[in-house]
Amino acid sequence: MHNSTENQVVLSSVQLSTTGVYRCEVSGEAPSFQTVTEHGHMMVVALPEEGPRITGGKPRYQIGDTVRVNCTSGRSKPAALLNWFINGEQADPSFLRGPETIITGREGLETSILGLEFTVKQKHFRKGDMKLKCSATIATIYWRSNEESVEGERPIRASVLESRGTVAPAGSRADRVQAAGSHTTFFPRASLIALCCFVGLVLSLR
Template identity: 80%
Template sequence: QMILEAKTVYCIRPNIGRLQVRKELECHFDLEGEALYSVKWYKDGNEFYRYVPRDQPPVQLFTLPGITVETHNSTESQVVLKSVELSSTGRYRCEVSAEAPSFQTVSDHGDMTVVALPKEGPQITGGRPRYQIGDTVRVNCTSGRSKPAAQLMWFINGEQANTSFLHGPQTLYTGREGLETSILGLEFRVKPKHFQRGDMKLKCLATIATVYWRSNEESVEGDKPQKAPVLESRESVPPSKSRADRVQALQYRRPIVTIVVKTADDGALLLTPSFMFFLDQFHNYSMF
């Protein structure tokens, strides 16, 4: 009597499949010298592929949503799925049976998830080109429509952002297929350490399982504090002026007036601005 455990079957399949991409399912088995009767494939308990070598043709297909088999490329040990869909996600089981008289059967299974990837990398919005110490940074990272939603992470100068800086994530569902858009906010106050290496770098990373890994990084400049302007007042004297003019302008800065002084011979002396600096030397003069 044949012992069931002596027969082995290995179901090899990609656990992750990309939307509208061709995928291969493999089933390797060892019947220990027994003849093969049939190989059957099931998705979520429903048969969709049968291979019986003694039948003509040996391949028989069964309609199932999300399953399109390339018959000419499928054999007893391989089933090729053409352009998998989101509905192709599920548990796949390979069942192998030996020929008469035993008809012993062994099987193995595995799960496959079909993912729809974003058409572009994550986008950073809401930022400013410059920040000063003490300013508040408020930015969002958005990863476009996918299935499942992308996982988002923020980095500041190459280091993962503190969870207290994060807002979200938020997931938006769109379309009849339920594609998902992910949004993760980042908010923090700018400190001197953020500009120790020059510009501050903000990076958002989006991942989906092991098949999608995209990032976007922005470099932000820091505004240096401006020094208060020093106002310096200087007198400017035209070069044509005499030394007396310069002395008058720098020392007295008095309103310029014209003074007439009566002289001893009943004449008059007109004091022009050029002679104003001598006024302090006159002690006895009379004004008209």
């Protein structure tokens, strides 16, 4: 307090324990010695080391799915105030689960957790995506947020498969295998005509 004056008090190396009510007193001179006092509350804040974290989400959702996610703000004093937003709009209070505060350490630092749970509807998707954002605030000196974008499950279109038969070229190995395993004999058309002519010639000679 060596830099303090009669008009102001300078505190250095403050800690959480420095939080409290501070009073200023002014006394008049003799003979009245009138005294006037004023007081004010000073709070020392320990801020989170990082912004809020979103956990429990999936990369894709489809209509009818249930979203269950948590927003967690790191240790601070006092606890951070958490809020959820869906596509930039504050989430319906009925979707919120909590908040929950966990106090740890000798200094009593507080971890804030706020859940979000709702059933996905068509209105929650904008251009196929849904944005979930969580913000953390402490008084007017701290504001941080985290946002995740998830995709809507797009329907899978059935593929149209084209069936194509494979025809083996004439004289190919497939033809030879089929011919070898068959008991039916095939004659070319020209051979049949010649055979018929030959039979007719023999009959006429008789």
